[in-house]
Amino acid sequence: MFRIIKILLPAALTLTFIASVGTYLVLHLSLPKLSGQWESGGIASDVQIERDRLGTAIVTGDNRRDVAFALGYAHGQDRFFQMDLLRRNAAGELSQIFGEKALELDQSRRFHQFRKHAEEIVAKMPVTEKLLLQSYANGVNEAVKAIPVNSFEYLLTGATPSPWVPADSLLVIFSMYLDLQSNTIKRDLVLEQITRFYGEEMLAFITQPSIFQAALDDSLLPTQEVAIPNVAPELMASAVIRPIEEPLDIGSNNWAVTGALTESGRAMLSDDMHLSFAVPIIWYRAQLNYPDPITKEKVQVTGVSLPGAPVIVVGSNNKLAWGFTNAYIDTADWVKLAADEITSFEREQIPLPDGKSHEYIIELSQYGPVRTLGGQRYALSWVAHKDYAVDMELMGLERARDVSDALELATSVGIPVQNMMVVDSKGSAAWKPTGAVPARTNPSDVAQDSSRFQHREWNLDETTLPSISNPDHGRLWSANARVMSSSEHVRFGDGGYALGARSMQIRDKLQADQQFDEEAFYRLQLDNRAEFLKPWHAYLIELLSTQPERFAEDIGYLRDWQACACKGSVGYTLVRQFRAGLIDASFAPIETGLSKHNLSLSVVKRYLEPAMWQLLKEQPQSWLADGYESWDEFTIDSYQHSRAELLAAFSDDEDLAELAWGRVNALKIQHPFSKQLPILSSWLDMPEVEAFGDTFMPAVQRSNFGASQRFIVQPGAEEDAIMTIPGGQSGHPLSDYYRAGFDEYAQQQSTPLLPGEVLHSIVIKPVQ
Numbered sequence: 105m106f107r108i109i110k111i112l113l114p115a116a117l118t119l120t121f122i123a124s125v126g127t128y129l130v131l132h133l134s135l136p137k138l139s140g141q142w143e144s145g146g147i148a149s150d151v152q153i154e155r156d157r158l159g160t161a162i163v164t165g166d167n168r169r170d171v172a173f174a175l176g177y178a179h180g181q182d183r184f185f186q187m188d189l190l191r192r193n194a195a196g197e198l199s200q201i202f203g204e205k206a207l208e209l210d211q212s213r214r215f216h217q218f219r220k221h222a223e224e225i226v227a228k229m230p231v232t233e234k235l236l237l238q239s240y241a242n243g244v245n246e247a248v249k250a251i252p253v254n255s256f257e258y259l260l261t262g263a264t265p266s267p268w269v270p271a272d273s274l275l276v277i278f279s280m281y282l283d284l285q286s287n288t289i290k291r292d293l294v295l296e297q298i299t300r301f302y303g304e305e306m307l308a309f310i311t312q313p314s315i316f317q318a319a320l321d322d323s324l325l326p327t328q329e330v331a332i333p334n335v336a337p338e339l340m341a342s343a344v345i346r347p348i349e350e351p352l353d354i355g356s357n358n359w360a361v362t363g364a365l366t367e368s369g370r371a372m373l374s375d376d377m378h379l380s381f382a383v384p385i386i387w388y389r390a391q392l393n394y395p396d397p398i399t400k401e402k403v404q405v406t407g408v409s410l411p412g413a414p415v416i417v418v419g420s421n422n423k424l425a426w427g428f429t430n431a432y433i434d435t436a437d438w439v440k441l442a443a444d445e446i447t448s449f450e451r452e453q454i455p456l457p458d459g460k461s462h463e464y465i466i467e468l469s470q471y472g473p474v475r476t477l478g479g480q481r482y483a484l485s486w487v488a489h490k491d492y493a494v495d496m497e498l499m500g501l502e503r504a505r506d507v508s509d510a511l512e513l514a515t516s517v518g519i520p521v522q523n524m525m526v527v528d529s530k531g532s533a534a535w536k537p538t539g540a541v542p543a544r545t546n547p548s549d550v551a552q553d554s555s556r557f558q559h560r561e562w563n564l565d566e567t568t569l570p571s572i573s574n575p576d577h578g579r580l581w582s583a584n585a586r587v588m589s590s591s592e593h594v595r596f597g598d599g600g601y602a603l604g605a606r607s608m609q610i611r612d613k614l615q616a617d618q619q620f621d622e623e624a625f626y627r628l629q630l631d632n633r634a635e636f637l638k639p640w641h642a643y644l645i646e647l648l649s650t651q652p653e654r655f656a657e658d659i660g661y662l663r664d665w666q667a668c669a670c671k672g673s674v675g676y677t678l679v680r681q682f683r684a685g686l687i688d689a690s691f692a693p694i695e696t697g698l699s700k701h702n703l704s705l706s707v708v709k710r711y712l713e714p715a716m717w718q719l720l721k722e723q724p725q726s727w728l729a730d731g732y733e734s735w736d737e738f739t740i741d742s743y744q745h746s747r748a749e750l751l752a753a754f755s756d757d758e759d760l761a762e763l764a765w766g767r768v769n770a771l772k773i774q775h776p777f778s779k780q781l782p783i784l785s786s787w788l789d790m791p792e793v794e795a796f797g798d799t800f801m802p803a804v805q806r807s808n809f810g811a812s813q814r815f816i817v818q819p820g821a822e823e824d825a826i827m828t829i830p831g832g833q834s835g836h837p838l839s840d841y842y843r844a845g846f847d848e849y850a851q852q853q854s855t856p857l858l859p860g861e862v863l864h865s866i867v868i869k870p871v872q
Contacts, residue, residue: 131838133253136181138864145871146242147173152867156860159833159841160389168499169239171394172414174868176243176268179388182834182841183411184248184265185257186384187276189776190412194278195219199462200455201263207462210454213282214464215473216489217452222274225494233496237270240414244268255836260777262457274494276412277519281488283379284430284520287351288599289486291707292438294698296550297477301697305333310694311549312714316604316636318611320535320572320580323590329718334726335693341730343692345745346699349706350684350799352380352809356429357629357802358523359581359610361620362574363531370818371507371527374625375418375427376811378804383775383788384842385831387813391859392416396503405502406822406857408813408829415499418815420857423529424504425819428522429582431537434547434597435487435521439471439554440480447474447481471557478701482551485542485562487521492565493540494518507532507573514538515567523582529820535580535587536571537596543567547597579614583607583802603710605636605800613802622824625816628802630852632669634676636800641665641679643720647739657760658747669798669805671766677750678763680798685746686739687716690727766794771850772807773830788837790830793850814849817857825857 138155147165151174154162161178165171179187192198196213198206226234245267258265299307309332313325355378363369379386387408396403407419418427441447447469453461467474471483487493495518504510510526514536521539543564546556570592572580584602586593613628634641645662648655658678665675688695691712695705705712719727723735732738755762775788797803797810804810810830817825830849834841848855 134255141867143871144868147870150869153178154862155864158844160859162391162859164393171392172236172240173243176240177247179411180244180247185255187412190279191272191275194275201261211464214452218278222271226270241268273413277494281520287707289436291600294703299550314714318607321589332724339693343696345689345692348688348709355804357583358427358429358525360525360527360533362533362578364578369531370529371531371533372818373425373527375815379812381773381808384835420817420819425817426526431521431523432599432601434599437485438551439483440551487540487542507534534573537569541566581610609635622816629814630803632797632803634667637679640683671794673765674763676765677768681746682743686742689742769795790846822858826854827857828855
């Protein structure tokens with residue numbers, strides 16, 4: 105046997121070596137060329153694509169259309185597979201790559217018919233926009249064609265890249281609608297079923313406003329306690345405690361100060377958009393340089409782009425800077441259909457890898473696509489289904505000169521509605537909702553009868569939107585909670601606002617200081633103080649102190665919790681998990697009932713904070729779970745359960761010291777393929793690092809969610825500006841730009857907005 109092993113082992117090692125070398129060579133052939141000169145028939149004049157140490161694409165051309173071509177070329181070189189996933193995600197075409205396991209997701213996307221909408225919108229676009237999208241698509245396709253071997257994702261799946269077309273760029277924006285507004289749709293449907301199953305009293309109890317409010321005008325929604333409705337004994341008896349997942353859609357901060365609060369007299373902006381993390385990260389650093397077609401002045405805009413679209417999403421043009429947070433106003437309504445409502449059906453074919461297809465049937469009404477739930481048909485009217493949902497108007501910010509220009513543009517931009525924060529080099533700062541907003545005036549938290557539906561208004565993009573410019577105190581802020589006044593709130597509705605704790609913490613810190621610079625803003629972006637959890641911390645210590653000997657170790661960690669989401673804090677972990685577990689246990693009867701209809705309180709879990717405190721204060725008997733004599737017994741048992749879950753997940757020997765928050769909430773940014781093939785993890789994923797933030801604080805961070813970029817700038821002083829991103833430019837694991845910038849992000853260090861020394865240069869000339 106030893107002789108056989110001795111003979112075969114060298115051969116096996118040789119084959120392994122040859123396979124490894126072969127794999128490396130194939131992967132190396134799929135790397136794009138980042139330096140050189142060649143010709144293209146897709147441009148009118150020379151374009152240049154340069155890259156610095158972070159891979160920032162510095163694009164220079166003689167006109168905006170050629171610049172779109174070059175940006176598309178850079179995107180195609182570095183990110184084509186990720187762009188492909190974004191368009192397929194929106195269109196419901198992932199099954200063509202991943203097979204039947206993606207059918208359920210594809211069907212949920214086909215419900216919205218975004219491919220059809222995108223093609224219709226492109227057909228109606230102004231010729232200049234249509235040509236620009238085509239030029240961008242030409243750049244993408246030439247870049248992909250120039251790479252001799254498909255990227256490893258296509259090699260692993262056996263799929264073939266399909267050419268990029270103008271409608272695909274709109275699908276990328278529709279994919280952002282799904283990320284940013286789909287929980288608004290789920291929220292309204294859940295609240296409708298809560299009303300239907302448990303009554304108006306339960307709806308009022310669950311959705312009562314919290315004390316955490318930080319509107320820009322300081323207006324408040326009434327927070328008086330509502331009556332706690334009784335829970336039926338049979339509902340309590342059938343309750344099953346399960347985790348109510350916290351939705352990861354809540355995140356994003358931006359704030360600004362006017363020039364009165366900076367040494368330079370320029371206004372200053374901070375923006376950190378929070379999204380789910382993957383490898384590569386969603387944003388792509390870019391700087392566009394071209395002459396203004398009217399004034400011939402040089403336009404230079406630096407920021408982040410979204411691969412798949414030819415625009416800078418967040419950035420600065422040296423005169424004006426802009427940033428966004430998701431606005432969460434109400435942009436969707438469900439309509440209850442009468443039994444005799446006439447509908448129609450359309451059949452869509454979802455392609456599969458083997459050449460076959462799966463048929464999906466969509467029921468359509470005059471209000472929108474139809475879903476049946478509990479025997480009742482509901483039609484969805486959503487702004488994303490409207491012609492004004494998507495356009496290229498965001499590009500206008502590239503040439504805007506000041507805040508007034510930006511505010512004028514805001515009402516015509518077709519994107520998921522955002523809180524736009526803008527500042528200029530003259531010292532002005534302003535906030536305004538920007539994006540597609542239906543003109544209907546009766547938003548509803550629950551499904552409405554068809555008699556209340558405003559047909560004409562739903563087909564119109566609202567042009568009268570609130571805004572605030574240069575407030576006397578010089579400060580503006582938003583963080584996904586209500587920004588507008590309480591009266592405007594009635595008009596625009598609630599699409600799933602954040603609880604408001606982040607907004608308050610940002611506002612309070614801004615009001616505490618009188619002078620700001622980039623470093624002060626960066627410290628605020630990294631603020632992980634646990635202001636929100638302080639009452640929960642006090643409550644838990646008081647609760648456990650009723651049994652001091654039993655919980656002596658726990659109380660010790662709680663007293664040393666540091667009042668922050670700090671990596672070494674065990675006490676923070678215990679408080680956080682206790683709160684979440686207690687809400688899960690207390691609302692288990694409602695969650696169990698909703699789960700029978702494939703619904704969950706997850707999308708409204710943040711609303712439960714006032715209701716949970718009211719339950720603890722009043723301790724109603726009908727809400728006390730079966731088998732408990734008192735609420736103290738119930739809450740202590742809930743703590744014990746959350747503690748046991750933590751120890752089971754993070755400690756082999758039930759050692760509380762192993763529950764430090766940095767370990768429990770470690771940042772893990774993974775490639776989609778490594779989740780299915782863990783053997784690829786060390787090759788594809790970013791390094792795992794200890795946590796430094798959480799949910800209800802400015803420094804938002806969960807294991808795979810957080811600040812997708814950190815941007816700080818004073819227009820006209822871009823040399824001091826910051827743009828930090830948790831990952832590299834390239835989706836190719838052999839690229840120097842695969843992980844570039846991640847280490848700085850993980851260590852809470854900043855990287856510059858402006859490009860550095862040029863390391864690579866491509867010149868593309870028109871065919872002579």
